Amino acid sequence: MTTAALIVAAGRGIRAGGGLPKQWRLLGDRRVIDWTLEAFRNPCIDHICIVLNPDDTDIWQEFSAAPDIITAQGGSDRASSVRNGLKALQKYSIDKVLIHDAARPCISRSLIENILLSLDTTSAAAPALAVTDALWQGDNEQVIGTQDRSGLFAAQTPQGFDFETILAAHTSHTGTAADDVEVARAAGHPVHIVSGDANNIKITRPQDFARAAEILQIKERDTMDIRLGNGYDVHRFGDGDHVILCGVKIPHDRGLQGHSDADVGMHAVTDAIYGALAQGDIGQHFPPSDPQWKGAASDIFLRHAVRLANEMGYTLSNIDCTLVCEYPKIGPRAEAMRQTMSDILGIEPSRVSVKATTSERLGFTGRKEGIAAIATAALVKA
Numbered sequence: 001m002t003t004a005a006l007i008v009a010a011g012r013g014i015r016a017g018g019g020l021p022k023q024w025r026l027l028g029d030r031r032v033i034d035w036t037l038e039a040f041r042n043p044c045i046d047h048i049c050i051v052l053n054p055d056d057t058d059i060w061q062e063f064s065a066a067p068d069i070i071t072a073q074g075g076s077d078r079a080s081s082v083r084n085g086l087k088a089l090q091k092y093s094i095d096k097v098l099i100h101d102a103a104r105p106c107i108s109r110s111l112i113e114n115i116l117l118s119l120d121t122t123s124a125a126a127p128a129l130a131v132t133d134a135l136w137q138g139d140n141e142q143v144i145g146t147q148d149r150s151g152l153f154a155a156q157t158p159q160g161f162d163f164e165t166i167l168a169a170h171t172s173h174t175g176t177a178a179d180d181v182e183v184a185r186a187a188g189h190p191v192h193i194v195s196g197d198a199n200n201i202k203i204t205r206p207q208d209f210a211r212a213a214e215i216l217q218i219k220e221r222d223t224m225d226i227r228l229g230n231g232y233d234v235h236r237f238g239d240g241d242h243v244i245l246c247g248v249k250i251p252h253d254r255g256l257q258g259h260s261d262a263d264v265g266m267h268a269v270t271d272a273i274y275g276a277l278a279q280g281d282i283g284q285h286f287p288p289s290d291p292q293w294k295g296a297a298s299d300i301f302l303r304h305a306v307r308l309a310n311e312m313g314y315t316l317s318n319i320d321c322t323l324v325c326e327y328p329k330i331g332p333r334a335e336a337m338r339q340t341m342s343d344i345l346g347i348e349p350s351r352v353s354v355k356a357t358t359s360e361r362l363g364f365t366g367r368k369e370g371i372a373a374i375a376t377a378a379l380v381k382a
């Protein structure tokens, strides 16, 4: 009997936040995907196929070079990603396939074996836990009804199938599906429920990383790895009818001069993140001599810094930015600036501070020759 594991890893992990899709983030000293893969790199699995998002170019290179991995391109939803993975496995004469979320890194070898065992006697088997909590309907933070929980189960993966059965079911399925059991059932196939594992959680929200680390018994660091960085920037006034500060366009009788859009606030925040990482400054990553950055929107720089932080295993904790100018008035726009930067940073607005001060008409900011900004960034190792 030839077996395969099909691991879907093409999602963006929006609910988990953190800038980088959850399957590429670190859990201890390894990525989520590495824990998942380890469980499937075992003698009862002959082939492993990983379904990847076309945007994850570095990851494609890594897995295309791995001798024991088959790669397939992800689709716009989980069901289409699975379908593409099944098609990529077609030429390997697979008898049984286990379809698993990359985002479930705590999967145990014994659960994998239990599903495979069930497939000896049935064509579809999947793990689930009987619902033990009471179930309510809610609306607007009010309980508006209760739901009988008897016979209800919370579904998990890996979901196991006869390969040709699930390939045919997925090929003929139209529309989306929460999981492959739904696809199999829509094609008329009964699915056997195998006892799931409470530890086999899916990382869905930010707090699930800590729970997964606990389950995997990843040793907590003796001290937290916290990094602080500061950033400082100045742009002079020149001709123009607006300025852009922390991503917000403000009508003004002068403009700020600079190679990019001269968003002095966003530059200071970007440099604070580079500083925390000891990774130089904006000028190093985006040289002013390079014409492609002329007039560039500064969110490009900030997004790059956030990505670098995530790749180095850090999560942004908070940002504090102070703009130093006599005019324009920042107060009425500070909320919009916080919101704009929190969207780019991938953290809550409550973790982004934008404030302003004048310099009591002293110095170049006091003489209204330009605007200065100073920022602090705090990063923590996830």
Ligand SMILES: Nc1ccn([C@@H]2O[C@H](COP(=O)(O)OP(=O)(O)OP(=O)(O)O)[C@@H](O)[C@H]2O)c(=O)n1
Pocket (backbone or CB within 6 Å): 008, 009, 010, 011, 012, 013, 014, 015, 016, 023, 051, 074, 075, 076, 077, 078, 081, 082, 100, 101, 102, 103, 104, 202, 203, 204
């Ligand atoms: N188009 C998609 C969507 C999801 N997945 C994968 O399906 C699994 C379960 O999906 P979910 O937890 O919903 O992941 P995301 O779609 O990444 O999360 P979110 O909905 O928060 O963006 C994940 O391993 C995810 O990578 C996939 O391969 N292709």
Ligand SMILES: C[C@](O)(CO)[C@H](O)COP(=O)(O)O
Pocket (backbone or CB within 6 Å): 101, 154, 155, 156, 157, 178, 179, 180, 202, 204
């Ligand atoms: C397949 C699945 O993991 C079963 O629990 C789940 O349905 C996929 O994730 P989502 O959160 O429902 O998108």
